[in-house]
Amino acid sequence: MTETLSQLRRIAQNPTLSFKQKAHALAVEAENMLPYVLLDAETRAALDTRVICDMYEGHAPYKPRYVLPDYEVVLRNGSEHLELPKPETLDEAISTLQIAYHHVPSVTGMPVFIGHLDALLLPFCNGVSDDDLYRKIKLFWRYIDRVLPDAFLHADIGPTDNRVARTILRVDAELKQVAPNLTFLYDPEVSGEAMLRLCTDNIIACSKPHIANHPVHREVFDEPGYAIVSCYNALPLRGGAATLARVNLKKVAEASTSEADFLEVQLPRYVNLNARLMRARLDYLFRQSGFFDGNFLVEEGWIDKDRFTAMFGIFAMAEAVNHLQDLAGRPGRYGHDAAANAIGHRISERLADLVAHEPMEHVWRGVAMLHAQAGLSSDAGTTPGVRIPYGSEPDPVSHVQALLPHHQHYLSGVSEILTLDETVRANPEAVFQLAKGALQLGFREFTANVAGNDLVRVTGFMIRLSDVKLYNAAKGSRVNTTALGAEAADTVHILARKPRVVGLELMAGSSV
Amino acid sequence: MSDGVAAVSKFLTWSVVDGPGNRFVLFLQGCNYRCVTCHNPHTIGVCSDCGTCVAVCPSGALSRTSRKVVHDPGVCIACDSCLAACPTRANPMVRRMTVEDVLVLLRRNAPFLNGLTVSGGEATLQLDFLIDLFTAIRAAPELAHLTLFIDSNGHLPVDGWRRVLALTDGVMLDIKAFDADRHRRLTGVDNDLSLASARLLATVGKLHELRFLLIPGETDRPEEIAALAALARELGPQTRLRLNAFQQHGVRGPAAGWPKMPRDGLEAAAVALRAAGIAEVAVPSVWLP
Numbered sequence: 161m162t163e164t165l166s167q168l169r170r171i172a173q174n175p176t177l178s179f180k181q182k183a184h185a186l187a188v189e190a191e192n193m194l195p196y197v198l199l200d201a202e203t204r205a206a207l208d209t210r211v212i213c214d215m216y217e218g219h220a221p222y223k224p225r226y227v228l229p230d231y232e233v234v235l236r237n238g239s240e241h242l243e244l245p246k247p248e249t250l251d252e253a254i255s256t257l258q259i260a261y262h263h264v265p266s267v268t269g270m271p272v273f274i275g276h277l278d279a280l281l282l283p284f285c286n287g288v289s290d291d292d293l294y295r296k297i298k299l300f301w302r303y304i305d306r307v308l309p310d311a312f313l314h315a316d317i318g319p320t321d322n323r324v325a326r327t328i329l330r331v332d333a334e335l336k337q338v339a340p341n342l343t344f345l346y347d348p349e350v351s352g353e354a355m356l357r358l359c360t361d362n363i364i365a366c367s368k369p370h371i372a373n374h375p376v377h378r379e380v381f382d383e384p385g386y387a388i389v390s391c392y393n394a395l396p397l398r399g400g401a402a403t404l405a406r407v408n409l410k411k412v413a414e415a416s417t418s419e420a421d422f423l424e425v426q427l428p429r430y431v432n433l434n435a436r437l438m439r440a441r442l443d444y445l446f447r448q449s450g451f452f453d454g455n456f457l458v459e460e461g462w463i464d465k466d467r468f469t470a471m472f473g474i475f476a477m478a479e480a481v482n483h484l485q486d487l488a489g490r491p492g493r494y495g496h497d498a499a500a501n502a503i504g505h506r507i508s509e510r511l512a513d514l515v516a517h518e519p520m521e522h523v524w525r526g527v528a529m530l531h532a533q534a535g536l537s538s539d540a541g542t543t544p545g546v547r548i549p550y551g552s553e554p555d556p557v558s559h560v561q562a563l564l565p566h567h568q569h570y571l572s573g574v575s576e577i578l579t580l581d582e583t584v585r586a587n588p589e590a591v592f593q594l595a596k597g598a599l600q601l602g603f604r605e606f607t608a609n610v611a612g613n614d615l616v617r618v619t620g621f622m623i624r625l626s627d628v629k630l631y632n633a634a635k636g637s638r639v640n641t642t643a644l645g646a647e648a649a650d651t652v653h654i655l656a657r658k659p660r661v662v663g664l665e666l667m668a669g670s671s672v
Numbered sequence: 673m674s675d676g677v678a679a680v681s682k683f684l685t686w687s688v689v690d691g692p693g694n695r696f697v698l699f700l701q702g703c704n705y706r707c708v709t710c711h712n713p714h715t716i717g718v719c720s721d722c723g724t725c726v727a728v729c730p731s732g733a734l735s736r737t738s739r740k741v742v743h744d745p746g747v748c749i750a751c752d753s754c755l756a757a758c759p760t761r762a763n764p765m766v767r768r769m770t771v772e773d774v775l776v777l778l779r780r781n782a783p784f785l786n787g788l789t790v791s792g793g794e795a796t797l798q799l800d801f802l803i804d805l806f807t808a809i810r811a812a813p814e815l816a817h818l819t820l821f822i823d824s825n826g827h828l829p830v831d832g833w834r835r836v837l838a839l840t841d842g843v844m845l846d847i848k849a850f851d852a853d854r855h856r857r858l859t860g861v862d863n864d865l866s867l868a869s870a871r872l873l874a875t876v877g878k879l880h881e882l883r884f885l886l887i888p889g890e891t892d893r894p895e896e897i898a899a900l901a902a903l904a905r906e907l908g909p910q911t912r913l914r915l916n917a918f919q920q921h922g923v924r925g926p927a928a929g930w931p932k933m934p935r936d937g938l939e940a941a942a943v944a945l946r947a948a949g950i951a952e953v954a955v956p957s958v959w960l961p
Binding site for chain 2: 555556557558560561581582583584585586587589590592593594596597598600601
């Protein structure tokens with residue numbers, strides 16, 4: 161108890177946290193004073209040694225990890241619970257959304273998804289001039305960043321080329337804010353290359369948007385579709401993800417005697433243990449927490465209890481493959497050597513098969529969705545998801561080619577961050593061609609950072625390097641995720657990632 | 673016809689500084705210039721299989737079989753010790769590639785590419801291979817979207833250009849210096865062919881870019897900049913100039929001790945060239961600290 165109390169005191173007295181950030185951190189600590197959800201001894205042991213990991217989501221899951229409301233419901237009907245009339249004008253629609261965001265739970269305490277904004281707002285734009293639209297979007301964008309300053313907060317646009325999407329891209333490049341994070345859903349049949357070029361030009365300006373391969377994602381999900389949220393997770397719309405637990409592939413490899421032992425014995429064992437951990441957490445959320453009972457989000461149809469998946473995460477593929485190469489006495493490293501890369505591809509294929517054979521109650525379609533998890537800011541000595549270790553990445557084309565075969569297996573998301581050196585600023589056509597090629601070959605998502613941008617990705621979320629400097633100088637930051645970025649920069653050396661950026665993700669207990 | 677094989681120093685699947693868009697770059701081995709300021713001097717010579725490098729290779733990647741030096745890329749740790757030891761500024765890591773070898777790489781990476789640039793060394797020294805390669809690419813429907821560029825010092829007679837230009841979308845041409853003595857001193861060769869090439873390429877609309885390396889005290893002198901402006905004006909208002917700044921990186925010999933080109937000096941030259949009526953003057957997009 162003494163240790164808990166001193167931890168609470170450290171939070172209460174931390175000079176770099178705002179009072180809201182303290183309240184959230186204190187709530188996390190309070191939840192963790194409850195006993196952990198019931199686990200069998202073997203699962204407990206694997207969790208204690210962190211071969212499997214619950215993302216420090218908390219001992220008593222009382223809300224889904226990610227909630228993706230169908231905001232069209234509140235724009236179409238208003239909300240009886242919130243005493244909101246149906247909006248009629250663009251101002252009313254934006255105001256309704258701004259109110260709605262405050263009622264969307266998530267693991268971060270802020271919404272991780274704020275809507276397919278162009279599709280939501282377009283019906284309200286008839287008669288609105290381009291200049292008015294620009295000014296209203298700019299105010300909306302500023303509101304999001306200042307009131308909901310969390311880089312896991314994610315807006316989607318596309319796949320059509322439309323004036324709202326274009327205005328959002330214009331404002332986003334102009335303001336260069338941390339929030340919201342932004343994904344364009346690209347469909348070559350619908351979006352057009354001019355739109356893709358606009359997106360890649362924006363990437364050069366501010367490392368956003370992330371570009372999702374819409375046809376590839378669309379075929380995974382049924383109506384009403386999906387959204388890309390938080391750190392590039394693809395999840396069912398009007399639902400989300402109930403939980404995320406992950407397997408540390410490096411530790412599984414260290415427990416193995418050979419590639420065959422890894423694939424046939426150790427990996428199946430730890431996949432099963434991670435599934436057991438997930439089942440225990442799902443059971444608590446769905447049967448004990450009361451989250452879905454009497455919840456107006458459910459009653460009004462913003463979310464549907466049956467549309468929550470569970471995310472089966474993996475990370476440290478690079479270290480696992482390199483360890484298996486060492487066991488076999490082969491020098492080739494992951495990301496650079498064809499044989500090493502092929503081991504990685506076999507592991508992903510095996511994982512997809514194993515996860516598909518671990519049925520889970522309560523979740524959408526009855527099985528979890530495989531996810532290349534982008535890391536926690538406290539991870540050390542491991543590389544996120546299936547990424548190539550920081551500082552050793554090959555050129556962007558070889559990089560995409562090395563990782564491409566993984567992508568088909570990670571239905572709930574696999575994000576790679578390509579680092580482009582500053583010379584691409586003088587040659588934007590090259591970034592366009594790189595994105596086009598990657599998407600054409602089946603990359604699920606295209607994400608890039610350009611060296612020299614202040615705004616960069618730490619794993620999946622955005623931070624400003626200038627904020628990290630300020631934070632490290634103990635001045636605090638008004639943006640929640642800066643602390644995660646600063647921790648990741650120190651612990652995981654994400655800023656060493658070649659020219660640019662960071663690649664880690666979240667602080668224990670708080671996020672993606 | 674070539675024997676269908678080229679000596680390739682290196683290839684890249686991602687380059688954003690060798691022409692428009694992302695380019696596959698093939699660096700051919702061997703050069704007819706001996707530039708004292710060359711930043712890739714190991715691309716100049718052709719291996720004589722003398723074996724000096726085998727003795728200094730720390731990983732065992734180099735060996736001798738009868739008369740030949742053999743390189744094993746699977747064992748190579750890319751330390752470049754062999755390059756430093758080579759008495760002829762050659763490179764034992766050079767690989768022999770056929771036209772088909774290059775086509776395989778192009779096909780594999782085609783969705784990511786805007787085009788191919790053949791550079792060097794001096795690309796036109798292996799002109800027959802260049803012609804065979806470009807002809808094969810033009811005949812391949814899956815590579816139809818690629819533009820084909822040559823990066824050259826221009827030391828090729830008109831007859832040589834005529835054989836390859838119909839297959840070529842553009843040439844990036846380096847002029848090393850305008851003063852004849854200075855050019856000989858910097859490159860070991862006269863500049864008359866190079867200047868004639870600039871005029872020919874501009875006339876037939878294949879001069880993508882004229883490149884000029886600014887070396888302090890040498891090519892940054894007012895008379896050199898004035899001559900550059902005069903040539904660019906003569907070639908036409910659409911002429912695109914690219915100014916590069918001398919860096920010591922990679923340079924061997926006395927020029928390794930020369931000062932690097934300062935940014936303000938290069939930008940002053942760009943201002944002077946624009947004032948002389950040259951519309952497009954590109955300067956380095958990144959300056960090393």
